[in-house]
Amino acid sequence: MQSFGYLDPADADAAIAAAAAPGGKFIAGGTDLMQLMKDDVEAPTRIVDVEKLPYGAIEANGSGLRLGALARMSDVAAHPAVQRDYPVIAQALLASASPQLRNMATMGGNMLQRTRCHYFRDTGFPCNKRNPGSGCPAIHGENRLLAILGGSEHCIATHPSDLAVALVALDTSVELQGVGGARRTVALGDFHRLPGDTPQIETVLQPGELITALVVPPSAAARRSAYLKVRDRASFEFALVSAAVALEMQGNTIADARIAMGGVGTKPWRLPAVEAALRGQAATPENFTAAAGLAVEGAMPAGKNDFKVKLMQRTLVRALSTVAA
Ligand SMILES: Cc1cc2nc3c(=O)[nH]c(=O)nc-3n(C[C@H](O)[C@H](O)[C@H](O)COP(=O)(O)OP(=O)(O)OC[C@H]3O[C@@H](n4cnc5c(N)ncnc54)[C@H](O)[C@@H]3O)c2cc1C
Numbered sequence: 652m653q654s655f656g657y658l659d660p661a662d663a664d665a666a667i668a669a670a671a672a673p674g675g676k677f678i679a680g681g682t683d684l685m686q687l688m689k690d691d692v693e694a695p696t697r698i699v700d701v702e703k704l705p706y707g708a709i710e711a712n713g714s715g716l717r718l719g720a721l722a723r724m725s726d727v728a729a730h731p732a733v734q735r736d737y738p739v740i741a742q743a744l745l746a747s748a749s750p751q752l753r754n755m756a757t758m759g760g761n762m763l764q765r766t767r768c769h770y771f772r773d774t775g776f777p778c779n780k781r782n783p784g785s786g787c788p789a790i791h792g793e794n795r796l797l798a799i800l801g802g803s804e805h806c807i808a809t810h811p812s813d814l815a816v817a818l819v820a821l822d823t824s825v826e827l828q829g830v831g832g833a834r835r836t837v838a839l840g841d842f843h844r845l846p847g848d849t850p851q852i853e854t855v856l857q858p859g860e861l862i863t864a865l866v867v868p869p870s871a872a873a874r875r876s877a878y879l880k881v882r883d884r885a886s887f888e889f890a891l892v893s894a895a896v897a898l899e900m901q902g903n904t905i906a907d908a909r910i911a912m913g914g915v916g917t918k919p920w921r922l923p924a925v926e927a928a929l930r931g932q933a934a935t936p937e938n939f940t941a942a943a944g945l946a947v948e949g950a951m952p953a954g955k956n957d958f959k960v961k962l963m964q965r966t967l968v969r970a971l972s973t974v975a976a
């Protein structure tokens with residue numbers, strides 16, 4: 652690991668200024684960044700500890716749910732209002748990592764965790780995301796875990812977060828604070844970028860920009876929601892395929908549907924065509940199967956991940972059946 656400086660800033664402005672300078676990097680729970688530094692995948696010269704900044708609150712009221720960027724995964728998962736009104740969020744969190752990691756890891760850090768593509772995390776291999784222009788060995792190599800949607804000829808890495816899939820389905824916004832106190836809000840659906848020909852640029856964040864909160868609007872669909880994660884082993888494993896489904900039902904008719912999937916896309920993958928196909932339809936196995944067929948339109952599997960095309964549809968049908976029941 653490269654040597655680095657450590658900064659414990661007094662306030663957000665100091666933290667942002669330090670992280671915006673060359674070599675600066677925020678650290679929150681450290682559960683992803685420290686591993687990447689140990690493996691020489693990331694080598695900041697100064698880490699800026701944001702843990703003591705006042706962004707850890709979890710607020711739930713009629714205006715929705717506001718998750719401070721430094722709220723812990725375990726605290727959010729255990730919050731009664733999250734469990735009652737946004738079960739898909741609690742379930743996505745409890746399906747992530749391990750209890751020890753969830754006690755450390757934060758909301759902001761979770762949105763910015765890096766891909767689990769083996770080539771990215773092993774500096775013995777080329778990788779366009781880690782070393783732009785060096786090539787992508789995954790496209791013709793070990794791609795079983797990688798994306799079938801949103802890839803490019805330069806990168807097909809999957810976005811690994813479960814939480815981001817649940818949040819993107821619920822139209823979450825990301826609150827940001829930048830250099831000079833500039834504040835802005837970005838839809839989470841627009842926050843992560845597709846790889847295109849610059850896979851090393853993963854989000855719309857500007858240098859030094861700090862995530863301060865994730866804001867989820869209230870909805871009837873959120874109250875009737877669930878997260879289904881299919882993985883190689885039952886715990887402590889990333890998704891092969893996952894589905895976040897939220898439905899507003901009027902009798903047996905789907906009044907509203909919010910759907911996103913994980914393990915399949917280069918970013919958390921919202922499915923507007925599937926949602927549109929389901930709205931106003933009866934909740935039947937036939938309608939679920941027809942809508943799930945739309946989910947894989949445009950899929951470009953790379954060989955070892957071909958199985959995800961079928962698995963994605965089956966996972967979605969099962970999640971829809973569970974939530975509608
Ligand atoms: C063994 C293991 C298994 C895991 N399994 C899963 C899983 O199944 N599902 C899943 O979703 N995740 C999983 N994870 C990932 C885990 O959820 C992330 O490591 C964690 O959420 C990152 O949060 P953190 O606070 O520790 O971030 P850090 O490691 O501190 O930071 C991560 C990144 O975010 C940046 N950052 C942090 N906070 C902010 C902020 N407020 N504003 C701007 N930038 C910020 C940092 O600069 C860094 O680039 C696993 C991790 C491990 C080690």
Ligand code: SF4
Nearest residue numbers: 768770778787806807
């Ligand atoms: S898929 Fe992306 S992260 Fe993986 S090796 Fe290719 S460029 Fe690197």
